[in-house]
Every structure is written in C-alpha cells, then in structure tokens.
Amino acid sequence: EDKVIHMINCGDNTGAGIPLQEQLISDWEAANSGYKVQVEFVPWGQCQEKSTTLASAGNPPAVAYMGSRTLKQLAANDLIIPVDMTEEEKATYAPPILGTITANGKQWGLPRAFSTKALYWNKDLFKEAGLDPEAPPKTWDEMYNAAKMIKDKTDADGFGLAAASFDNTMHQFMNYVYTNGGEVINADGEIVFNSPNNVEALDFYGKMASVSQPGPVAYDRAKLRPLFSEGKIGMFISGPWERVRVKDVNWGVAPLPHGPSGGAGTLLITDSLAVFKGSGVEDQALSLAKLLTNPENQMAFEIAEGYTPLRDMPQVAEILQEDPTWKAFLDAIPTGGPEPFVTDYVGLQDTINEAVQGVVLGEVEAAEAVEIAAEQLEEFK
Amino acid sequence: MLHKYRWYEYVLIYCGLAVFLTFVLAPFVEAFVVSLRPLSGLFSIPYRFITDDMSFEAYFSMWKNVPLLWRYMLNSFFIATVVTILGLLCIIPAAYAFARFEFPARNSLLGVFIAVNMFSGAVLIIPLFKLMQQYGLLNTYFAMIAPGTAFVIPTGIWLLRSYLVRIPKELEEAAWVDGAGKIYTLVRVIIPVALPGIVVVTITAFITAYAQQFIYALTFNSVNELNPLPVGLFQFFGRQSVVWNELMAASLVGILPVLFVYVFLQRYIVAGLTAGAVKE
Amino acid sequence: MGELQLRDVYKNYGQMEVIKGVDLDVDHGEFIVFVGPSGCGKSTLLRMIAGLEEITGGDITIDSKIVNNLPPVKRGIAMVFQSYALYPHMSVYENIAFPLRVERLSNDKVEEKVNAAAGILQLTERLKHKPGELSGGQRQRVAIGRAIVREPSVFLFDEPLSNLDAALRAEMRVELAKLHNNLDATMIYVTHDQVEAMTMADRIVVLDHGIISQVGTPLELYHKPQNLFVAGFIGNPKMNFITVTGKQADETGIVVTLPSGQDLDVKVLPRDDIAGRSFTLGIRPEDLTLKQADATIEITPSVVEHLGIHTVTYSSVEGASNTFCALLPGSAPAKVGASISMGLNGADCHLFDENGLAFDRRLAVSALDPAEMHL
Amino acid sequence: MGELQLRDVYKNYGQMEVIKGVDLDVDHGEFIVFVGPSGCGKSTLLRMIAGLEEITGGDITIDSKIVNNLPPVKRGIAMVFQSYALYPHMSVYENIAFPLRVERLSNDKVEEKVNAAAGILQLTERLKHKPGELSGGQRQRVAIGRAIVREPSVFLFDEPLSNLDAALRAEMRVELAKLHNNLDATMIYVTHDQVEAMTMADRIVVLDHGIISQVGTPLELYHKPQNLFVAGFIGNPKMNFITVTGKQADETGIVVTLPSGQDLDVKVLPRDDIAGRSFTLGIRPEDLTLKQADATIEITPSVVEHLGIHTVTYSSVEGASNTFCALLPGSAPAKVGASISMGLNGADCHLFDENGLAFDRRLAVSALDPAEMHL
C-alpha cells in the first residue's frame, strides 16, 4: 500500500501551470516508489484556514500552500518544520523574498508565488484634469495633487483607497510604510510601528481619503478595480494581476510614489509551500516541495500561470520585453519589504486596519492611532 | 360588511402593502437585475435599473465558474433533510413525553430544553469545533448535521408539544383499554393523528436547518464537495474579484427550489404558527 | 360473567378525596346508570372500574376476580368515551378492528367480527369512511362497534350522548336500550341527563360528592327518594320544597302545618316525637292540581310558560326555599300576576326530616314496578 | 321606536340563496323568536337586521327609516352574540363601558350608566373581574349589559343560551323574560331550542330554508300549525303522522279512514272533494289517551320509558311515517311487547293535505290566547 502525501493547493485546477505541476508530481512518484501524492484543491477563501485547522486538529496535510505571513505563527505553534535551505538555494532568492519566509534564523516555507505593488493610473483622466498623462506621480505629494486635480476637474475621484476590514487594507497601508522608510517590526524583533515615518504614512493615508472615492472603509482592493475600469478613479495601487483585468481604459503602471521620509518601496507578499509536522512523510513532502520550487520548474510554472517571476532567471528579460508593464513590478523587488512576521497574524491585521480606519474616518489623529496600535502589537510579536 | 373598506382605506392599505413588500422583495429584484447584467455592465455608473445589455448569460456561464453549484444545492437539501429527520426522531418522542406524562422534573426539564435555544449557533462554535476535532468529525456531513439537529429540537418540542396537548387523551385511553401498548399507541394512534402538527414542525425545522447552515459549514467543513449552498457561494468572495452577476444568478437558482416548495406549503406554515405558538 | 362488585372504594387526587367509600353490586346483564351533579365523581368511578385510574382504597371485583391491579384489557371490559375517541385517521373498519389488530387476530377473523358488529349497528355501508365523514349518531355507533368486537362482559359508557343534539339523543337512547337487550351484557353508563337515566337504567346510582346517595330503579328514585338531594336531583322541573311544622303522627301518616296554617296529612310511615319540629315538605310540580285537594296553596305566577302540552308557572311562595314551580295542563288558565289556588294531596307529598332524610312513603307497589301494573 | 319591518328581504352568498324573500312586521316591545332547523338562515337574517351582513334584495326598516345601507351603530340596535364576544382583556366594567367609550362619553356618565346596568344585571360585585373569571351565566349577563347601556330600541340575540348547561339555561330564560318586561324594548331572539321559543316569545317566526314557514304566538303554532313542517318542528316529542284516506266532509269536520279501517271525524274546516284522497293525520303524543275516545290505535311498544312524571312508549304503527310515540301519565301500565289500545279524539287531531298544508282546526279561542282563559 502506497503512503499518501496529502498536498493542499489553493485555488482551482484550471490554471495553465497545473499540468506542469502534475507532470512533475508523477515524475517524483516514479522516483519515489511507495508514495502517492494526493493533491487537493481548496478555494482561496478557506484554503489556509483549512490547512491550519487540520494541523491544529492533529491531522495535518503533508504539504500545503500557505501565505508566508502565517509561517511564523505556525512555527511558533510547532505545526510546521523548517525547510532547511542550503546557502546555495537561499542565494537564488532576492533578499526581500527570502525575508518573507525567514523567522528565528530559519526558513519555514518554499516561495511559490509572489507579488509586488505598483501604481496604476488612468491616462485619460489625467489628461482631462490637465495633467500630463504620461507622467505618473513620483512622490506622495504629487500623487495627492494629481488626485485632487482629478477630483476637482473631472467627474471621477482622484484615487482608489481601500480601508475595509479585510487583510488588504493592511497590505495597502504597508506600501506607504515601506515607501516612507518605516517598519512594523525591526530586525531585532521589536515593534517599531510608532515611528515618525509611520505617523507620516498614516496621516497621508487619511489625507488621501479626501481625494478618493467616497466611503473607502467599504472598499477592499477587489472593489477598486471596477471603479478604475469604469474611469471613476484616477489611480490605485495594486499587484500585477490587474494588468490583464483592467479593461476599457487607457492606463499605465508606475512604481509606487516615494514618501517624504523614504524612497522606493513596496509590500512584497509571497505564498509558500509549507511542510507540516506530524504527517509522517515530512521528508518526502519536503523533497517534493523542493522539486516543484526549484528554479527551472518554478520559472516554467510562473510563465504558464502568468505569475511574477520569483528569481532573476534569463527568461525574465523575455517576459519584460513581451509586456513592458511588468517593469514597475519587477523593478520593485529589491526595494520590497515583507508582511510583518508575527505570531497572531489576524490580530496584527485587525490592529493595523483599525488604525487605518480610525484615521480614514477622521476619528483619531495618526500619531495617536499609531501609538495605540504599537502598544497592541506588542502582544503579537 | 365588517371588512368593507372605503376607497381611501384601500389606497392606504395597498400603499402600505406596497412599501412593506418593496422592503421585503427589493433585494430579490436587485439580485435578479444584477444577474442579468454582464459583469462590465454591472459596474456602470450612474445606476440604471434596466439596461439594454441584459441577458441570461450569467445563468449559463456560472456553471463553469461554480461547477459544483448542483452539488451545493443538493448538499443544502441533504443536510437540511437529514437534520429534519433526525430532529423529528428526537422531537416526536420528547414532545409526547412532555405533553402526556407526569414525571418528576417535567417542567424544569422542559424549561432546560427551551433555554438551550439561547445557546444556538455561534456561541457553541468553539467547544463544538474542539469536540469535532477531537473525534475527527471535522469536514464531514456529520459536522454540519449534528449541530443543526440540536438547534431544531427545542423549538420543535415546543411546537409539537402544544399540538399534542390538544389531542384528546381519550384516544390513548381507548387504545389502552383495547390492549394496545404504549409504543403501539404512539406509532399507530398518536403520530397519525398529530400529522398536521408534525408537518408544521417538519417545515419549521427544515427552514431553520436550511437557512442557518452558514456558520457550521464555514467553520466545521472545508471540503468543498460537502459545502452547502451559502458557503459554496461564499467562495465567490475568495477570488480576485467577485463575479457578482454569476453570484446572484447562482443564488437565485439555488434558492428557487425551496421557494417553490414553500409557496405550496405556506398555508401549513401560517396554520402552524397559529396552532403551536400563539397560546402559551 | 358480567358481575361487578365495588367494596369500599376510595379515590384521592393528592389531598382531595373524590370517591369516599363506594359499595355497589351489579348483576350480570344489568343496565346501571351513574348520575349526579357535575364533579361528583361519576367519571372517576367509571374510570376506576375501567382501569384508567388507580384505586386508592378498596377492591373492585369483576366476575369474582379482584382487578385492582389489572390493566384495562385484562378486565373484560370495554369502554365508550364521551368524545367517542375514534381514530380520525382510520376508516370505520379499522376503528372497529383496532382491538382485534392489537390482539393480532388473523385478517379473516377480523373481517368476520367487524362485519358482524357493523351488521348489528347498521354500519355496513359506512365501513370505508373516515370518522370525520360520519354524523354524530354514526360516530357513536362506531365507538360502540369498537367496544362490541371485544365481546366484553361489561360495557362502560361515559356520557356517550352528551355531544349529540336533542333529537338524535332521543333516538340513540332508544337504540342503546335495544342494544342492551340484544347483547346480554352488563352496562354501566354515566350521564348527567336525567331523562337518559330514567329511561335506560335498570338501576340508577345517584352520586353526591363521591358518596352513593341512593341506588334504585328509576321509579323508586322518583317516588321514594331517600333524601333531599335525590328528591331535588331527580325530576324535572325540580321538586318544590316548603318548610313545614310537624303536628302529629297517626296511622296513615304525619300531619304537618303549612306556612299558610292549613294542615296536611302526609302519607308516610310515622315516627315518634313529631310535634313542633320543622320538616321539609316536597311536592313535585306535576303533582300540583287545579282540582279539589287536601290542601291549597295560593300562588301568583311571576312567569308563565305556555308550552302547549303544559303550562308552567313560577311564583314566590312563603316558606318555599326556591321559586315555586307548578306544572299544569296546557289548557290551564294561568296568567302572570293573577293568583291561582293550587291543590296538593297528602298522598303525593314527600316529607324530609332535619337531616334531609325522607320519611318512608306509603305507595302502591305498582307505582314502583311497571311489571306489577295491570293492563 | 322599536318597530321593524322586513320587506321581501333576500340574501345570496354567491350563487346560494340563503334568505328567499322574507316579510315581517315587528311592533314596538314585541319579543320575537326565530326558530328553525340548523342552516335555515336564522343567524343570517338576524345579522342582516343588525347590519353585519349586506342585504341582497328588499328593505329593512327600523322606526320608519330604511336602514339597508346604515352601519350597525346607526340602526339603534344592540346585539348579543352566541359566544358573547366579550373582550377577554378588559374588565367587566370596561366591557360594559365599551360602547360608551366609543361614543366618547365623559367618565362620570360612563360610570353612572355602567353602574345602572350592572345593578339591573346583578353584576355590581363583578365589575373588576375579567370575563375569564366569570361563570357562563355571568358572562351572558355582561354581554347583555353591554347591549343595555346603549339603550337601543331593538335587541338582537343570537342563541345566547346555547353555551349554557340545562339548569342555567332555564334560569337565564326566566331572567331574560323579566328583562324584557322591564326594558320595554323590542327583542329579536334566535334559537333552535323549542322550549326557549315557546316560553319567551310573543310571536315565533319559523324559518325553513330561508322562507318563513309560519309566524304566530307559541300556542298558535302548537295548536294550529299551518303545515307539516311546523307541525313536526314544534312540540316535543314530535307529532305523530299517519297516512289516512279522506271519506267525506260534513259540517263539523272531515271524516277520514285510518289504516285500521276505523273512521275518525277530524274537527277542521271542511273543503270540497275530499273522498278518496290521501291525507296526513297528525296527533301529538300527549293527545293520545288511555280513556274512551273517538277512535283507537293498537300499539305494541318496542321501547317504554318511565320518566316518573310521564311514561313514553315507542312503537311501529301501520301507516305512520316514523316511530309512533305516545306520552302517557307516569302511572300508565305500559310494558314492552304488551299491546295497548290508544284512544284519539277527532278534536285533538290535525289534518294536512297532499301539499302538507293544514286544514284549519276548529278550536276554542282560549286555547290560543291565555288572556282569554277564565280563571
């Protein structure tokens, strides 16, 4: 009887990369007789929770697709094993990417997908507002002014701001943190959320609300694209996937504008394959995960799926040539910062969201909000 | 004569009804309208009620996006049905006991059963979760059926008991005099006679089990094939963008069969409310 | 078979005594009727015989076997309930067959017996119907049918006619009497309807607050009530009661003085020490006469009811405990406010002592037993 | 005030004609009773008068004003419902006060009137109670109280006593009669209880399938029913009917031949062309006698009921449409199976033609009008 390796894959099995993955899996099975890989596709909404739940119930999957942000929490609860990368392997990743999976000096997952963020702008609206359609804003002030012009001069609103009670609000805000030289947790693991940079960032976030679509608190990122597609907002910040989804408008995409106290930056999010503890087939699972994510296989997968390339492989140039809109996203990789790595990710998210919403709704001053949040965050580091 | 209205009373009543029914039905109208629009047409500004690009496209394309829609609907029905059946198996004997027998602690026991109603749903999610986890019941139909059953029982007992109380005792006494045992009497006499009441309890239990599947399923199940309709549809929200027109189309198609059934059963529902709950 | 004895039977509900020592002997084939005011314990007593209520004290014996602890089905009784207790979801056939099904009789046997019962009760045409489709009288017959098939030695009926309207009640009364003749079984029948009791009973048991007040044939109760309670309870309109004073006793009866001062010789067995004591004189409304009589009472009707067959007057009379009622022929010349002289005969009167106990009346045997009447 | 006319009144429910042309004149102060079998339209007619049902055709006039389209409150009527329709959440006081509250009378006035009504109805002690705490008779009085305070000219009652037990019913009957005397108002009263109708009515309206079958005083209906329906409906036990053959008409009446071959001279106004035609002879059970009479009928009772006051026999008799019933004195020597010779007198008999219409009986005026009786 073959031993089963239970692998949880988020999303559905319609992606163009799936056949590649299946091929690799059957190759692996051929090489490791006595083991059978069973891939389960779970929709995004419940995918990570499901793996966590199974693990905490003592019945973990062998390997699962997890947001890297959860790795520290899983590790702290002793639910996953480190992936023990060789120096050579580590070197294939850009440092910020490696940063998203590293906690307490160890790597806890193998990056499988990742994204950086950039600024989309509507050239027609820029033109209509009397702005140069080919000159996206480079700094926060420029961005604000452009947004204000659009709001004042056109039917549309200047900017798409997300502030709903979803993970994505924190993600949006992290972009500002990272373009303003801020951090949530520093290299020593201390909470430094209450830095002046962050106060500035949060203050600016609130300021953008005045030129954004009404009621940002009702919006997450997914709701912004329709607005952008409809020409109802002049700009919004999002990942590379919007490139193929935004239609009907004349758009461009540019690196995120810099904050007054910082420079280039972006939030860099990775999803990883994590190997769970207690499945009884940890070693095999790890070997499978490594096979799937080695540079060649990973690259092929990304090309098929249209994902952002994780490693700087020769093919990247081709991609870029084919579609120059990738540039803003690829260029941002080295400047990227990770999602804060904590032991209670939802707690972190709620805390930061609350600070953001407080400022957006005009209920608290940025300085105070940041202070309160920093205090609460102490609990999660 | 008593109910002869003046013209202005008619106007008032119909206006009131119009407002009331608009409140009740507007969301369905909205859902229908949304389901008819192409996705791009949905996000069009300004708001228009009728647009010329309306079509039933979403009703076809949704099967691709939610290939398991049938499955979700069947799951919903299946779960609600099993909950109802299990519920009835518990409710009927218990209601009979409370309606007909004197035994110590009867009233307090009934009170306890009814009080349990308060802790329905979300309150017990955590311990139940732990319990299911402990016995490896997570991600099974059972995980969704068991709590559903528990929370239809108290109301069911309450409703059926007040129905049974009004069945003349003499029916049982006659059977007893004729030598029938208690189980025989329950099965051959009481249950058939109480059938209208049981129908009402069945309907109410089914409604409850059908309408309130979200939280248990969301929490105790993550196997997509087992998901009931609401959770199945909730997955629309996990995507990069919500395909609203298909979500609405799928929602409407999903609830259509139940709505259809209830239209036919509505008189039992109203009658049942009168029968069970009003007095007391 | 079909004999029944109650010996010192008691029933308490918690603290409340409902049946307080009842003794009764019923012979095979008798038709016994329990009557009494509402709440006096008729149903309770019947249900104790049926085995539906526990017996607090005493013994119930059916066919020489103490049945106190037997379940109903082992007592050889069958019961017909006030509401009939028909199973509404079963056909008439299945209703009648129910006791046989419980016994697990073969289908053939069941059919045979049900058909026989249906034949007796003229229900053959109706066997396929549900109880809901039947008239009141038919339902009642189905209930009886269900009792008959068990061939019990004792039939128990709890106010089986009270749900029917007056006309149907009269009809069913006659049918029940016939059934009793045909079946040769003992019947115990509870009612609070006097006419039912008087017309159907071989013997009537009058219950009063859980005690047997009197047992006797209908005419015994009518003509020789043993106490005020029975005298007031049996007969419609009710017997009139007047307070009188004893004067003397002689061979033929007791002479009492009416409130009006007239003397009346009441034909009862005399007792000693009569003079000056206060008694209650009873006279039935129908025994009052417009003709010449032993004494007269002047009445001034405040209400007169012309029923055609009778004329009934209601008046206040000195010494009468209630409205004084007289039942006169339909042609009697009674008008509201016009006084009439009513005659009353000592032979028709009843006399009760201070404890409400009757003096024994001197009556012809034939008055009590129709069998002794000369045609 | 208090006069009422119905002129050719019709009522249809959809296709179904329920009242089919009723004409009736009611004088001020009359007590009119509607009787008839269930479903004949009594309640419907009453509710049309009240204004609770629309009138399909014809006119209803109260105190010379056509009220067809007036709401109840404008008709000067008050109604007492069969169920009493007391407001369960209000005290007796508030129940009685309800119509006055509607009129927005001052609290003082209300109190005065309610107290007056409560006084008349002996409810003063009960004013603070809720209807649920009252006995049946008290509830009935509250319902009447609510009607009284409005001081209507016409009171309407729909079977107000049918929910009470026999004893209470008798008592309330007398009270209602007294109330009628005191109030000096017209009363229209629906019942299906004959005794109520006979005892309370000034005139009785017998309805049959939406048509007035006869209107008259109780004794008129009893002694001179105009048709078979009324003859069978009024009187308890029911009149016996026997098919007879006409022989000849003479001055004093009509001679008919009984099934037994005997001739009987029925004292009715003669008509022509009698011989050989088939008639229905009616004889009330109470008019049968054991004494010598004009003709005899042999009966063999199958059931004998000894009621004490009466003895009732039931027999099958040749030519009788139903069981033949005889009401004999309590002392009558009747036994099941023993044949008796019953006498019947031509003067007591009723005769009906093929259409069920009665021949006019020759009767003394005094039989019909107690006022004409000689005391």
Next chain:
Amino acid sequence: MAHTAKQKDYFPYLLLVPATLVMVSIVAYPLIETFRLSFTNTGMSQNYEYVGLANYEKIMSRRFPEVIARTFYWMGLSVALKMLIGTLGAVLLNAMVPGRALFRILVMPPWVIPIAIGVFIWGWMYNGQFGMLSGMAQRIGILDAPFEFLAYKNSAFMATIVTDVWIGVPMVTLYLLAAMQSISRDLYEAAWVDGASRFYRFRRITLPLIIPSIATMALLSAIATFNSFDIIWILTEGGPRGATTTMIIDTYKTAISRFKYGEGAARTVMIVLFLGSFTFVYFVLLSRLAKRSPNNAA
C-alpha cells in the same frame, strides 16, 4: 395521565432519551468544555496550560464592556424594528383586500432562503457606486453623490440592522398575523355594532390581544438576534473600526480567526452569562406583567 399512575415506569424517560442525548453531546458537554477551556491558553497547537482567570482579565481590560453595550444596543434596536414593522405588516396582511393570499406568500422569501444568500444580496445593495440603494437615492435626488452604507460607523451599524430586520420580519409578521387571526371575528363585530371605528378596534381589541404574542416573539427574536452571526460577518466582519462587532463576532474572531480558543471560550462564558440573565430578567418581567393583569382568554 394517560395510563394508570400505578405504572411508575420509565417510559417517559425513554421517550426523552434521543433528544437528551443530542442536546447533551451537542450543547451541554460543549458548554461545560467551554467553561473549562476558558481557564486555559488553548490555541492553535495541541498543547495548553491552565492560566487561571487570565483570559477573563484580558477581555475585561480590552474594550469588552463596549462590545457588550453595543451588542445589546444592536439587538434592542433590531428587535424593536422587527416588532414594529412586523406588527404593521401583519395588520396590512390581515386586511381583507383582494390579493391578500398572494401577499402572504410574498412576504415569506427572506425567511426561507439561506440567510447568507440574503446577506450577499444586501452586500451588493449597500454598494455606493453600483448598488440599488445609493443608485436609486441618487436618481430620485435624495443623494447627490454615491453613499457607501458600509463605510461609516453609524450607517454600517444601521445597515447590518436593516438586513437583520429584513431577515427576521417575515417570521414576526406571519406569527403576529396568525395571532391576529386567532382573535374571534365576533369581537370585531361586537365592537362594530357598538360603533367602534377600524382604528379604535385595532387599538382596543387587536393590539391588547396580540401583546402576549408580541412579547413572546420579541424574546424569541431577541435570542436569535443576539446570536446573529452571518449577517455581520459577511457584510462588515465587525467593522468599520469595530462598529458592528457584537459579542458573537468578537468571540468568533478571537477563537476561530485567530485560533485563540481559550480566550474565545472566556468570551463564550460571558455570552452565556449575559444571555442567560437577560432571558431570566425578561421572563420575570413578563410573568410579573401577566400576574398583574390576568389574561385568561375567554
């Protein structure tokens, strides 16, 4: 009782066995377990320790009183609206006008569909740019710019209530309709004969007679509302800034989203305490009221 009391048997208990089994395992045992867990630091992993009252201290110190107050406010407002609209709806549906049979059917859908689906639809309706509410309001001219109902504390609070009311109203309406129909027609006729107007009849007869039904319904729907989870979770997840975070949402977030079972259990215990005492107080008040005005329906 049906059978002679002599048979002091266990039959009634036998009848209760299935129901009791289910209730004990699904409700009683978990409740007790919750109580135990509330003194531990149970979390994502399998191991835990007893931590005494730490969980209770933690929730007390962190805005929990605010959550409690909000929960009762949310519940009270929602129930009050349900009762008000339900009563009006029942009155309208009780009117003998042509089409009433149809109208009675038409009120049912929100009740019989899965709650979550109704909430999805409302979620769309509340969208400021594309939803019907803001859209229609703009067309009619009540609003001159899109309004995001879920973006502001007060409007989100009200929006979740409106949705809750929408889901609860059909049941309340039909129940009160049933109560109204069980009032004897005679009472109305009697009042009409006495000249009472339609409104007067409603005020003096209908309303007082359905008050007990309203009270019962209010309690039932208060409990349901208290436990209402799907609506808020799908619409706002408790936001914005906690404006719609009720005790249930708070507990769910802690225990299920954040895997802090121990802390969540402590919250659950608090809920049980509050809900229990609320119901108790309500019952006491109700029975006081009932005693003061004995309402033995005739």
